[in-house]
Amino acid sequence: xxxxxxxxxxxxxxxxxxxxxxxxxxxxxxxxxxxxxxxxxxxxxxxxxxxxxxxxxxxxxxxxxxxxxxxxxxxxxxxxxxxxxxxxxxxxxxxxxxxxxxxxxxxxxxxxxxxxxxxxxxxxxxxxxxxxxxxxxxxxxxxxxxxxxxxxxxxxxxxxxxxxxxxxxxxxxxxxxxxxxxxxxxxxxxxxxxxxxxxxxxxxxxxxxxxxxxxxxxxxxxxxxxxxxxxxxxxxxxxxxxxxxxxxxxxxxxxxxxxxxxxxxxxxxxxxxxxxxxxxxxxxxxxxxxxxxxxxxxxxxxxxxxxxxxxxxxxxxxxxxxxxxxxxxxxxxxxxxxxxxxxxxxxxxxxxxxxxxxxxxxxxxxxxxxxxxxxxxxxxxxxxxxxxxxxxxxxxxxxxxxxxxxxxxxxxxxxxxxxxxxxxxxxxxxxxxxxxxxxxxxxxxxxxxxxxxxxxxxxxxxxxxxxxxxxxx
Amino acid sequence: xxxxxxxxxxxxxxxxxxxxxxxxxxxxxxxxxxxxxxxxxxxxxxxxxxxxxxxxxxxxxxxxxxxxxxxxxxxxxxxxxxxxxxxxxxxxxxxxxxxxxxxxxxxxxxxxxxxxxxxxxxxxxxxxxxxxxxxxxxxxxxxxxxxxxxxxxxxxxxxxxxxxxxxxxxxxxxxxxxxxxxxxxxxxxxxxxxxxxxxxxxxxxxxxxxxxxxxxxxxxxxxxxxxxxxxxxxxxxxxxxxxxxxxxxxxxxxxxxxxxxxxxxxxxxxxxxxxxxxxxxxxxxxxxxxxxxxxxxxxxxxxxxxxxxxxxxxxxx
Numbered sequence: 012x013x014x015x016x017x018x019x020x021x022x023x024x025x026x027x028x029x030x031x032x033x034x035x036x037x038x039x040x041x042x043x044x045x046x047x048x049x050x051x052x053x054x055x056x057x058x059x060x061x062x063x064x065x066x067x068x069x070x071x072x073x074x075x076x077x078x079x080x081x082x083x084x085x086x087x088x089x090x091x092x093x094x095x096x097x098x099x100x101x102x103x104x105x106x107x108x109x110x111x112x113x114x115x116x117x118x119x120x121x122x123x124x125x126x127x128x129x130x131x132x133x134x135x136x137x138x139x140x141x142x143x144x145x146x147x148x149x150x151x152x153x154x155x156x157x158x159x160x161x162x163x164x165x166x167x168x169x170x171x172x173x174x175x176x177x178x179x180x181x182x183x184x185x186x187x188x189x190x191x192x193x194x195x196x197x198x199x200x201x202x203x204x205x206x207x208x209x210x211x212x213x214x215x216x217x218x219x220x221x222x223x224x225x226x227x228x229x230x231x232x233x234x235x236x237x238x239x240x241x242x243x244x245x246x247x248x249x250x251x252x253x254x255x256x257x258x259x260x261x262x263x264x265x266x267x268x269x270x271x272x273x274x275x276x277x278x279x280x281x282x283x284x285x286x287x288x289x290x291x292x293x294x295x296x297x298x299x300x301x302x303x304x305x306x307x308x309x310x311x312x313x314x315x316x317x318x319x320x321x322x323x324x325x326x327x328x329x330x331x332x333x334x335x336x337x338x339x340x341x342x343x344x345x346x347x348x349x350x351x352x353x354x355x356x357x358x359x360x361x362x363x364x365x366x367x368x369x370x371x372x373x374x375x376x377x378x379x380x381x382x383x384x385x386x387x388x389x390x391x392x393x394x395x396x397x398x399x400x401x402x403x404x405x406x407x408x409x410x411x412x413x414x415x416x417x418x419x420x421x422x423x424x425x426x427x428x429x430x431x432x433x434x435x436x437x438x439x440x441x442x443x444x445x446x447x448x449x450x451x452x453x454x455x456x457x458x459x460x461x462x463x464x465x466x467x468x469x470x471x472x473x474x475x476x477x478x479x480x481x482x483x484x
Numbered sequence: 485x486x487x488x489x490x491x492x493x494x495x496x497x498x499x500x501x502x503x504x505x506x507x508x509x510x511x512x513x514x515x516x517x518x519x520x521x522x523x524x525x526x527x528x529x530x531x532x533x534x535x536x537x538x539x540x541x542x543x544x545x546x547x548x549x550x551x552x553x554x555x556x557x558x559x560x561x562x563x564x565x566x567x568x569x570x571x572x573x574x575x576x577x578x579x580x581x582x583x584x585x586x587x588x589x590x591x592x593x594x595x596x597x598x599x600x601x602x603x604x605x606x607x608x609x610x611x612x613x614x615x616x617x618x619x620x621x622x623x624x625x626x627x628x629x630x631x632x633x634x635x636x637x638x639x640x641x642x643x644x645x646x647x648x649x650x651x652x653x654x655x656x657x658x659x660x661x662x663x664x665x666x667x668x669x670x671x672x673x674x675x676x677x678x679x680x681x682x683x684x685x686x687x688x689x690x691x692x693x694x695x696x697x698x699x700x701x702x703x704x705x706x707x708x709x710x711x712x713x714x715x716x717x718x719x720x721x722x723x724x725x726x727x728x729x730x731x732x733x734x735x736x737x738x739x740x741x742x743x744x745x746x747x748x749x750x751x752x753x754x755x756x757x758x759x760x761x762x763x764x765x766x767x768x769x770x771x772x773x774x775x776x777x778x779x780x781x782x783x784x785x786x787x788x789x790x791x792x793x794x795x796x797x798x799x800x801x
Contacts, residue, residue, distance in 0.1 A: 031691060037524065044523040045496075045516070052496065055513045056520055059694040063687075065531070068697060268684075293573050297611070299580060 016042060019078050020061070022228060026074055028067050034060055050079075077228060118207045119145055125197070125204035132204070135193050140186050144211050156222050159184035165226050169238075178216075178223045187215060240265075244469040259469070260336065266473045267340030316347040316404055317479075318397055322411030323377055324354040324384040330440045330467065332373045334410050337476055339364055351396070352380040353389035359396055384414060386452065387421035394424050401431045406479065410438045410466070413446070413453040420452040425459040434482065437463040438475065492548050493522045499548075508537070508544040509709045517696040518545060527654050527675035529639075529690065532698035534680055535742025541698075542635040542676040552628060554673075555635045556621035558642035564649065568659060570618045576611050612663040622653055623667065631671035639689075640679040647689045650677075654692045701743060703730055709743060714750040724761050725750060727794035732773065735782060741773045748772050761791050 020035045030038075037060040045056045054075050062071040122145075125132060135141055143151035160166075163180040190212045197205040240262055285308040295302040319338055321331035331352070338348050349361045358380060363372035401407065407428055429435050437460045439446065439453055447454035457463045466472055492502045499515040518541075521528045530538045546553035556567055594600045619627060625634040636650070653659060657669040677693060679685055701709065706726045710717060717725075729746045741749075749772045758765055766787050774780045783790075 029687070034691060037526070040524055041520055044520065052512070052516060055516045059517055059520060059528075059696055063690045063695050065697050068695075296573050296577050296580075300577065 019074070022074050022078055023061060023071065026070050028062060028070055028074075030061055118210075122204050122207055125202050129196070129200070129202070131196060132193050132208075135189050138186060138189060140215075141190070141211070144215060152218065155185055156181065156219060160222065160226065165223065168223070168227050171227065174220075174223055174227055178220050181219050181223065182216065185215070185219070187212070190215070244473075246469075247467045259333070262469065263333065263336050264340050266469065267337060267476075316349070316400070316406070318401070318405060318407045319348060319350045320357070320389075320393060320407065320409045320411075321350065321352050321376075322354065322384060323352045323380050326414070327410065327412050327440055328377055330438075331410055332377070333469070333472060334408075334438065334466075335364075335373055335376075337472055338408075349397070349400075351393060352376045353384075353392065354380055355383055355385045355388065356380075357389040357392035357396070384411075384416060385418055386411070386413065386415040386456075387419040390421045390424040394428070398428070398431075401428060403431075403433050405432045406434050406436065406482075407432050408436045408438065408479070409456075409460075410440075412439055412441050412451065413437075413456050414450050415452050417450050420455055422452075422455055422459060425456060429459040429461070434461040436460065436475070436479070438466040439463065440467045441465065442467075490522070490549055493519065495519065502548045503544055504712070506544050506547050507712050508540060509705065509712055510537075510541070511698075511701070511705060514541065514696065514698065517694055521674060521694055524694075525657075525672050527677055527693045528696050529677045529679060529685070529693035530696045530698060531679045531681055533700065533740065533742060535744040536698045536700060537743055538676075538678040538698060539635065539637055542633055542678075545674065545676070546633040549631075549633070549674075551630060551632050551674075553633045553635060554621050554625045554628075555637060557637045558639050558646070560641060560643060562642045562646055565620070567620050567622050567646070567649065569620055569623045569661060571612070572616045572618050576616055579611065609663065614664065617661070617664070623659055625673045625675075626653075626657065626659060626667055626669040628673065629670055632673045634673045634675045636675065636677045638680060639677045640682045640685060644686065647686050651688055651692065654689070700733060700740075703727065706730070706743065706746060710746065710750050713747050714754060717750050717754055718759055721753065721758065721760055722750070724794050725753065728761060728766070728790055729773065731790050731793055732783065735786065737774070737779045737782065738776045739774070739779060745773050761794070763787055763791060766791060 016038055017035065020030050020038065023030050038057055041056045041060050042053060045052050047053060054072070057075070058068055058071050062068040122132070122136065136145075139151070140155065143155065159181045160177075162184050163177065165177055165181065168174070168177055190208065194205065194208055194212060197208060239258070243259055243262055244266075287306045287308045290306040291302050291304070294304055294306060317338065319335065321327075321334060323331050335350060338350070348364075349359065350364060351357055352360045360372070360376045360380070363375050366372070367375065425435070437453075437456060441451070441453075443465050445451065446457070453463075464471070464475060466475055491498070493499055496512065496515045496519045499518050500510065500512070503510050503515065517528050517530075520526070530541060532538055542555075543553060591600050591603060594603055617623075621634070625632045639647070639650075654675060657672050659667045661667060677689075700706075703726055706729070707722055710722050710726060726746065729741055729749070733740050749769060752769050752772050753765070756765065756769070767784060770780050770783060770787075774783060
């Protein structure tokens with residue numbers, strides 16, 4: 012059972028629940044003190060040591076059910092499955108079992124009878140595989156399956172698409188093709204033994220499928236997820252299909268959490284000039300009341316303010332969405348985010364984010380401010396709305412492709428923002444090569460930015476937000 | 485604490501029964517957590533919405549075990565001096581002043597500075613001994629001879645740094661005081677931490693705890709709770725009011741009414757001699773359940789529907 016627990020911990024880890032070795036030791040202790048007899052008790056107990064948040068607990072419960080269900084599945088039941096369907100009132104279990112064996116015996120003799128005038132079937136019945144199927148010898152069959160899966164390298168299974176392939180290979184290694192051939196032959200001969208043999212074949216297939224499924228669960232499911240996350244974080248954001256959107260959002264939240272925990276320490280500043288009298292007195296007591304060391308009042312530094320200005324016109328809208336999602340997900344460490352959206356004109360949209368969940372707010376913003384871009388006009392609006400609030404604690408992030416439809420770029424506004432703020436960051440989803448080409452004003456705007464960068468996938472976005480968090484403190 | 489000292493904690497069932505006899509109706513999961521915490525000597529981190537009985541759990545455990553409950557309420561800016569220990573500065577100062585005269589007697593006959601210092605050394609660090617130590621909740625819990633229940637309430641309100649302070653205490657049940665050395669717990673206390681999830685608790689702290697999430701109770705459980713807390717309420721009314729509160733929780737409210745509010749409401753209905761819910765009654769007592777004007781406004785429009793549905797449920801049940 013202990014190795015089972017270790018396997019289970021492995022499964023949890025691949026499902027993104029972080030379990031440390033110390034915690035798996037705890038889990039063993041929990042299992043020892045609760046015992047294995049009461050399933051729900053054990054489940055609750057393990058959940059308490061292994062799952063650390065309500066979200067993790069949900070995943071934990073799923074994994075627990077999947078994992079232990081399969082481990083405990085009794086495959087002798089498969090044999091009697093048909094009979095149980097016919098007689099759902101299986102109160103008299105003994106009778107059923109008796110009937111089942113009788114039935115199986117009858118089938119075996121039927122098979123043997125038809126084998127007498129079919130040499131091939133005769134040979135088949137002598138194979139160890141068929142023998143163990145007929146005698147319903149679970150140990151033999153499991154052993155054979157394990158050997159076969161080792162032979163075909165089942166432990167290397169990576170993707171769920173490989174499940175079918177591995178099932179086939181294991182069946183081949185077990186020698187299932189003999190049964191298959193025999194079935195075809197019996198079909199042609201229209202033999203009465205056909206359904207019986209078919210049933211054995213199906214049982215075998217089911218067993219192998221379950222076996223592969225189980226192995227996949229242990230080895231690969233989580234890996235597939237990691238693989239997926241990896242790919243998603245490197246894809247250009249506007250190429251991501253709608254169906255993956257919720258995955259991306261989850262991924263952003265994960266990244267944001269990581270960044271938030273990395274940057275969450277508040278900074279204390281010594282404010283010279285204000286003496287902390289009480290502390291100085293207290294610390295002087297050991298020196299007979301002589302205030303040997305002085306202590307000063309500490310203050311927490313003001314948290315930085317961030318103004319995010321996003322172009323939400325068609326070409327950039329997708330990126331704006333992710334930037335905003337990201338910024339609002341790190342709000343634990345960046346509590347003062349104000350956001351503005353523009354295309355032809357600009358407006359503050361922070362209220363949407365305060366009133367609605369982030370996804371909903373982004374929808375509303377897109378709907379309200381989408382349209383043809385006019386950077387000059389939008390900068391003018393921005394200056395009117397927020398210029399007074401920009402000070403040396405303010406970081407202004409502008410997200411846009413700087414394609415101004417040949418209008419007046421109003422560079423002087425950006426320059427005055429540049430002078431007043433702590434930093435101006437321009438994120439451009441276009442690649443650096445096309446900056447300044449056509450109607451792009453990027454080269455000119457760039458001159459009034461502390462930092463400009465291309466930003467078109469999650470990895471880059473994460474790096475930028477990380478940098479932002481570092482530089483704002 | 486040892487198992488043989490506390491037969492109340494011998495098994496999950498014992499705990500369930502024990503809690504019930506003290507008026508705390510709990511789910512199986514909660515009892516399991518207490519059992520494991522006791523068996524594995526691990527603290528329990530209790531999370532959940534406000535008012536579901538997180539603090540009550542620790543209190544009841546203390547009553548059940550007849551051990552003292554030591555409570556540390558966390559808040560922003562809580563530091564060592566308030567949580568662990570502090571030196572009794574006043575006493576130290578007073579003693580140094582008083583003992584000044586004694587110094588002369590002590591040093592009489594000593595020749596030279598070196599000898600005087602030598603003599604003084606013989607007295608050691610008398611001013612930094614346990615007599616001058618003012619224990620705060622955490623240290624106090626370690627000092628209890630017969631064990632204690634330590635409740636660290638709303639740990640999420642404390643600063644991030646404070647969590648690190650807890651780590652040594654929670655995993656080894658000891659406190660390091662630079663001037664004295666390490667103080668080990670005389671008897672391992674049972675520790676409950678509660679959190680309202682206003683911020684993420686650090687992984688290091690979580691790793692040392694059993695994690696217990698208490699959600700809002702099911703209808704059956706809540707009815708049992710009301711029965712034990714407000715036994716005089718008529719059965720039909722009890723069912724109706726619990727159903728009503730449950731449907732209230734489905735609404736989009738700022739502050740969802742918790743168990744404590746349900747209990748308060750049941751009490752106020754009892755005081756008003758109500759035997760069934762009607763619109764007038766509900767409207768006039770809504771402020772017991774809901775704490776925001778907005779919420780009351782939202783609900784008032786729905787009261788009729790809610791009463792009807794909870795009455796219908798009551799009949800079918």
